[in-house]
Amino acid sequence: MMPLPGLFLGAHGDQAGRLGIVSSSPPQCKTLTPAGQEQIIGNDCTFMPITIKDVARESGVNTSTVSRALNNGYGVNDETRKHVIAVAARLNYRPNRVARGLVTGRSHSLALLVSDIRNPFFAEVARGAEDAARSGNCDLVLCNSDLNADKQMQYVQSLLEKRIDGILMNSVSMLNEEQQAQLVASGVPIVLLNRSPSNHTFSTVCADNESGGALAAKYLLNLGHRKIAHLTGPRQHGNLTDRARGFVRALQTAVDPVQPTVLHGKFNFAGGAELTRKLLDEHQGITAVFAANDVMAFGVVRAALDRGLRIPEDLSLIGFDNIEFSGIVHPPLTTIHQPKYEMGYAAVEILLRLAREKAKQTPEHRLLGVELIERESCRSPLAKPRGSSKRSLV
Amino acid sequence: MMPLPGLFLGAHGDQAGRLGIVSSSPPQCKTLTPAGQEQIIGNDCTFMPITIKDVARESGVNTSTVSRALNNGYGVNDETRKHVIAVAARLNYRPNRVARGLVTGRSHSLALLVSDIRNPFFAEVARGAEDAARSGNCDLVLCNSDLNADKQMQYVQSLLEKRIDGILMNSVSMLNEEQQAQLVASGVPIVLLNRSPSNHTFSTVCADNESGGALAAKYLLNLGHRKIAHLTGPRQHGNLTDRARGFVRALQTAVDPVQPTVLHGKFNFAGGAELTRKLLDEHQGITAVFAANDVMAFGVVRAALDRGLRIPEDLSLIGFDNIEFSGIVHPPLTTIHQPKYEMGYAAVEILLRLAREKAKQTPEHRLLGVELIERESCRSPLAKPRGSSKRSLV
DNA sequence: CCGATTGTCGGGAACGTTTGCAATAACAGA
DNA sequence: TCTGTTATTGCAAACGTTCCCGACAATCGG
Structure with a gap:
């Protein structure tokens, strides 16, 4: 399937060889059909995204060099790095985060496990959490537990199978001792949206x-x-x-x-x-x-x-x-x-930190301040306004 | 690291060999520290989840048999399937969905891309979408675009890198022609929450x-x-x-x-x-x-x-x-x-169908009915109630 | 001028699955 | 008994990355 292997001489340090190298058939889908093979490919565009190998072949270096150039950039020559980046941009290369997650063990996604997103409180928390996750280059999967213990544990299992990096949970109070122990045993970072009732093994974010x-x-x-x-x-x-x-x-x-x-x-x-x-x-x-x-x-x-x-x-x-x-x-x-938004944001900040540290988890507890919002539903009981009705209670 | 390979005789059809097989050190973390190796392991519990190989070794069969037994179950003997399932349950085996996704190309996750989840309309859509995704064995990642075209495209790029199976989008009206073309070219199934203004390349779910x-x-x-x-x-x-x-x-x-x-x-x-x-x-x-x-x-x-x-x-x-x-x-x-909940649910149903079919996508359009909810904010203009104030407008 | 260090890069083994293909056994029909 | 079919299983190659390790060149200290 992959055409023409072994055509390139990977000359060490040969700049011309990298820059002016003859390009094989560019890995765009449309041009993958040379004459005489049309019946093999079929008429529907078999969508094949370009991989790190394509970038490596096209830029005349090894895949490991491409990986280094595109990620941290340390340990790779400045010129080759620029060249690789240029080739990757030209080919419109997008790394496969699934493959990366398989080897790194990190999925770069966090979970928000609340009772119901339709509760406007959780919606606001979710927005803060999502913004924080995004700034940490993660994305957020949404789970609705309906405060059902079994459903909640099923979600956790499913999330663990996806190697989720951390979970922001509404509550664990409806979970029994065994289920809570199962959570801590799973090793996944967990932040609770309220104070943990019994133990302090989970991190918490809570309003005062x-x-x-x-x-x-x-x-x-x-x-x-x-x-x-x-x-x-x-x-x-x-x-x-x-x-x-x-x-x-x-x-x-x-x-x-x-x-x-x-x-x-x-x-x-x-x-x-x-x-x-x-x-x-x-x-x-x-x-x-x-x-x-x-x-x-x-x-x-x-x-x-x-x-x-x-x-x-x-x-x-x-x-x-x-x-x-x-x-x-x-x-x-x-x-x-x-501060609902801030609570979601703070919780994900903790989650990101816990996910970064592979060492023993030290739970963190944040208590966020509240404030009075004075509007129009309160009044002094002494000041009887104009036209106050004298209706007694019942 | 993995101890004692090649100890087992994989006798074909030997039930005793499967059932009564000597178990190596069970892959639980706690018992992984025989005397004399403590300084190697370290004191922190190096969490290593059990893989399909552990199940295969423990049950005396090949990993491929385990995979077949645990997934579709076709092409594997009934007794060995039961045995493998039993062993997997005993070891508390959880498949790595990341690894599976790498080979199958499906991530089993869908995305909900709305302007802001704090909008109660979208919160309800999200709940319907999540329920549908869950029933389809997928999970839902949440994205807030703020109706920003660039942000929306960044989300799509990020989701494509995760090989997302489908995207449920609020709108594409703020996207220019090139960006919309980029979306269809990506090949990912997309369902819109409103009617597509110009073309009909996207599937749509819309209230009437x-x-x-x-x-x-x-x-x-x-x-x-x-x-x-x-x-x-x-x-x-x-x-x-x-x-x-x-x-x-x-x-x-x-x-x-x-x-x-x-x-x-x-x-x-x-x-x-x-x-x-x-x-x-x-x-x-x-x-x-x-x-x-x-x-x-x-x-x-x-x-x-x-x-x-x-x-x-x-x-x-x-x-x-x-x-x-x-x-x-x-x-x-x-x-x-x-029907906000139903709209989210229907949209994800379409998404699941599109993700299943690898053939050329045939867009689907659903128009959901609406109904009048009569409460107390309307009245006949003729019926002047008791004590109606005669205040004129301004 | 020589050994040691540093910088740069390629080779290749992982990561944990799925899956096509081959091998074997069982079994049927002749 | 031989042959062809079927059922069951193992083997090994993917999937697309990351990252350790060794090779090699260049540089440097003496």
């Missing part, structure tokens, strides 16, 4: 949830609220627990301590609405609500409006995450900003 | 935008609206143009024709708000607005509220896309549902 909760508490206190509620998810959820702890602790340790009402439920839109209904039914006089995330806060808005309560006139509301829609909805939601 | 526009028009007409506006993006945008065409045409061809006001601008939140301000300033008595997508519709809501207009009491509003937040915001947005 506890400080965020405290931030929300102080903000509501400063506005003058005294009857405060916190709607959050199940007690097992690490991140949400941290937020609740920071929130409650800041309220309790204030100069004039406050004991908030804390309700647990589902941490989605429906959960926020449901908990709000429960709150309004069973607790009187609440003036401010801290929702564990923005989507729950949207559920609060819905339930409050259904009860004839206006935000912020009748009820102040603060969320957590600062997803893009929080600034778009009405009223624009005051919330705790979580 | 024109019908969607007509659906919105008929809905507003049925409600009794006569003063209707359409806010849309720039004239070059194919999808939005189709929606506008269907909308306008349906209004004009109605039994009692209506000539709508059509305004062009940016197709994001700010654009929706800006166009709404312009609309309210320059056109009197508009009772219904059709926004080219839901995010623009949110901008309409914002601008309308700022002007003291309530939705739907003072202004009916209908969007396009039916992103998740459309059902969450207040008021819940009536909109045209676009």
